[in-house]
Amino acid sequence: MAGSPLVHARGLVKEFGRLVAVDGIDFDVQRGEAFGFLGPNGAGKTSTMRIVGCISPPTAGTLRVLDLDPVADGARIRAKLGVVPQQDTLDSELTVRENILIYGRYFGLARADLREKAAQLLDFVQLSERADDPVEPLSGGMKRRLTIARSLVNDPQVLLLDEPTTGLDPQARHLVWDRLFRLKQQGASLILTTHYMDEAEQLCDRLVVMDNGKIVAEGSPLELIRRYSTREVVELRFADRPPEPAELRVDGLVDRIESLPDRILIYTEDGDHVATALHERGLETSSVLVRRSTLEDVFLHLTGRSLVD
Amino acid sequence: MSAIAAVTAGGARFLLERNLMVYRRIWLVIFSGFFEPLFYLFSMGFGLGHFVGHVNGISYASFIAPALLASSAMNGAIYDATNVFWKLRYAKVYDAILSTPVGPADVAVGESVWAVFRGLIYSFGFLIVIAALGLVHSWWALLALPAAALIGSAFAGLGVAAMTYFRSWQDFELLALVQLPMFLFSTTFYPITVYPHAIQWIVRVTPLYHAIQLLRTLILGSPGLPQLGDAAYLAVLAAVGIVIATRRIHRQLLS
Amino acid sequence: MELAARSYEFWLVRYRRVWRGSVATSVVNPVFYLAALGIGLGTLVNHSASRPGHVSYVDFVAPGLLAAAAMQTAAGEASFPILAAIKWTRQYQAMLATPLGIRDIFLGHQLFIVTRVLISSAIYLAVIAAFGTIHSPLGVLALPACVLLGAAFGTAIAAYTTGVAHEGNEFNALFRFGIVPMFLFSGTFFPVSRLPVPLDWIALATPLWHGVALCRDLTLGRGTLLADLGHAGYLTVWTLVGGALAYRFYRRRLVK
Known part of the structure; x- marks a missing residue:
């Protein structure tokens, strides 16, 4: 298992009608690394993330996620992923804590274990004091942190973060970065997209630069700067x-x-x-x-x- | 249909759990729904019933009670389906759910079963009240409960499927334009013989007519072979609704 | 008053975008109700020895449905849209950032609600006329009667919305335990004398019963001037009291 990459993509293509969102990309994500997709809006980052997250089938190409085939084993793969989508999809009819509890249930986790898990996760994202509040009045940064806590409920093998700090004010961004950095230190594998170069520099061990659905460069932030600037x-x-x-x-x-x-x-x-x-x-x-x-x-x-x- | 999310539905129970979690806090909303058919029964059955006298040899209240049960099963199921629209388009509840192992079939089945479950609570309450008022004429009425569940699933399935086609709240005017005439014309308030022959055939096509036939014959104690047809018709609608809803949710959220 | 006209105009402009759907509903709904409950159900009622109001059932029920529809339109417009304007779409806050004051916002919105009632009631009246249920030239006056009933409900429910409603769940209770029972028991389908004491007294106190009685007198052309002035006066009192309350709650809610 150690040798095989977490995600292995060759010639990945995603078309929506005539629009080619992802245009034949190759990449590998290794266990324990933080891998980034850097590019402007519309570069195809989110489409790529949705394909890796097994909620969008690729139009063409080879893809293995956790050594499984996303088309045949979508549910089994999703069971091992943590997903932070670009827009928060918190359940506004539930409280902060209930959001984590029910999300854990969607993974089939036992109710008894989830109580403790939810408390730990809320503590981790510094939301313990808001545990029994409704979700709606939370600030953008708090919602983002709750979404991150929610994505960790199933102890995912890899965390997919689509634009984790877009739309947050600088203070809230730093709080999110701090939490993600801790996850990295604990050995988590992260895949993230961003159009902020500072975010990519702070968080990514390795990244690919995307433009118009294609990968135009690949390397560590430092390598890329040395090579291209x-x-x-x-x-x-x-x-x-x-x-x-x-x-x-x-x-x-x-x-x-x-x-x-x-x-x-x-x-x-x-x-x-x-x-x-x-x-x-x-x-x-x-x-x-x-x-x-x-x-x-x-x-x-x-x-x-x-x-x- | 791509197999990206295996079409099982084992995860449907988690949808029920979620909805229970939500409604635990606003149980009053559920409870209050129980009164609407009762109000209709007291108003039309007893208030207006005085002027109507007997219909087909029974009191007017006895005549409309089973029909009100059927319509409330329909209205309740459709009401829950409108919540599905909100969750699908605005609250993005399903977007979050589908990134877990739970799949589109789980969502379609889960929401429909939830609607049926809620409907059953109402039906049970209503049956007890009309039994206490002496409007139940036969032990066949025991079968009215599963029949009401079947009616609920038919309209829930259709409702959830319809919601996947709706684009804005304005589309709900269209829904009302179907729901209201069905409620008024499907022999809820008077027997089908009131209509000229040609119109009788149109009425016989509506699902609510079959729902009312099924419950009326069971509660008044005269079910026959045609009732198997009524039940089959409703079962087909339920199945068709769930299949369409599953496909549409799949196509809209997993593309 | 000129400023109130501006807030009124805002609601009218918004309504212009969606009026087609609501007009279709305003035409089709009365046809459905009249055909089913007037004609269809009428076949069961008319052979009875003691018909309600001693007229054919469709003649009895038509003015009742007319008034009930005016109530429902006003209730619909004074509930969710007002809460939305306070809370979700925050149109009131946007207006307060202009020279408009709270009084203008309140009056403008009420004027719009009454306009909606006027339009839908005019259509309803035309439909019940087409069913041949208007037996007096006085029937035309049923239109202002509906507008008055709409004002009574528009202000009273605006007071409920601004005074009580916070999440929207509160409307469930309002409609299920207020509007629907009124629709069913306030003389729309049968005379309130059929209700047991004290329910008949409660029914007589509802604004809808006075609206129904007034419309029925006018379309059948058989009321007494004194009684009808009484009904109209009662609805006017509701409008004034409801309006005063609503205005107070508007201030409390929007001034921070």
Whole structure:
């Protein structure tokens, strides 16, 4: 068992009528790793997650999840998965605790065991004090945490998280990340989608970058940055019309220049040096920022577009 | 139909458990539903019954009581089905359920069985009341309870299936446009002989007519072979409803 | 008043999008009820020695159904839609962010409810006329009678909604133990004199009974001026008391 991947996909395709949501992707997720799908909205991440979650049959391709065939053994696979869908599907007619209890029953777990389990999980996501409250008045972050607690009720072998922190405020996001990080430390296997590069960098051991239903790159966050970007980036903003990119060349130092609607990015190994050189030339800017390359830059390089539009 | 979720239905009981969990808190809503057929019985059967006198040799209250039982089984089942619409379209209850080992057939069967179960509580109460009022004329009436369950499953199956086709709350006007005339015209309040022959045949097609025939003959003590036909008709509707509902839930949520 | 007209307009504009369905229902429902309970059931009642009201049953039941429908329309519009405007769709809050005040919001919505009753009652009246159940020119006055009945229920149920309802479950009790029993026992289908004491007294106190009696007098053309003024006065009192209560509860609910 140790050698076989948790998820093994080759040439996976999902079509909705004429629309090709997933266009022939290959990937393997190993036991114990946190694997991410990074890409903008509409890249095919959610479709891929639904296929892996065995609630959407693939149109073509090979897929094994936990060494089983999703089409034939969907229910058996789902019994071993934990799912956090993009939109919370909490049961608004039940209380916080009841949501976990009944969800556990859907997995056929014994009522007696579930009492204790629910208490543990609520404690883990810091919702014990709200256990007997209805779900509706909870904040977005609390609902998200409850959904995560719910997905853990069956001690899943792998946790599928579709955009776990989209729509949350920064504080709530950090709380969710903190809990997911603990799960990782406990050895859980995570598969997540995100269009936030910081989320991908924080949580993923390995990720694939998706665009238009295809995988355009694969590796650890650091590998991807090394392979597809420079060490540093100089971000220039201009009050008036920006200069032509050619005017910004600093010999020998600039690897690549990207013009965005609101700013120009200069990719370089030595940002400070480039910034000084440009300043000495008398270039008039409204702001200059030197920063490290991120997955956002990787995505920009690979697709020519930004992640968040 | 793809086999991504095995068509078993062993998980249907968890749907029942969920609904019990919800209704434990709002049991009053269930309890209050018991009164509606009673109010109709007192109003039409006793209030108006004074002016009607006897119908087919029995008191008017005796005549309409079994029909009110049948219609309340229908209305109750359809009422529960409308909850299914809300859970399907707005509350996304089934989206969560289907990501567990529970499958679409479990959902369709579970919700229908729940509707039947609720209907049975009402039927049982109503039967006891009409027995106490002397409106039950035969021991055959004992079979009225399983018959009411059958009626409930027919309308629950059809109702749940119909809900999968509904797009907005406006569609419920259409439902009312079917439900109300069925209630009014399927011999609930007067015998079928009131109608001209051509119309009698239209009435005979409606499921509620067969439901009423079944209960009326059982409670008044004169069931015959045609009642096997009534029961078979309702059983077919129940089966067709559940099959359609399963397929539609599968197609809509698992694509 | 001009501001109230704006909130009224808001509800009218919303209604324009869905009116087709509700008009279809307003036409078809009376036909169903009249045919089944007037004509069909009438065949059983008419051979009786003592007919209700000493007229053919369809003539007796038609004005009753007319008034009951006005009650149901008003009750439907003053229950869930008002709670939704407070709680779920929060249209009232949106209006309060404009120059509209609570009085304008309340009056505008009540005006809309009465308009809905006016439209559906006019259709209902046309249908019962087509069934030949209107025996006096005074029958035309049944329309304002229905509007008055609608106002009595619109304000009273608005008071219930704003004063009592929080989750929506409360409407279950209102309809099952208020509206449905009134529909069945307030003289719609048989004279309240058939009810045992003290139920007959309760029935006589319901606004629906006064609406039914008024409509019946007008369509049959046989009431006395004094009695009918009494019915109308009673419904006016309900409207004023219900309106005053509802307005108080609106303030309590919307001012925070």
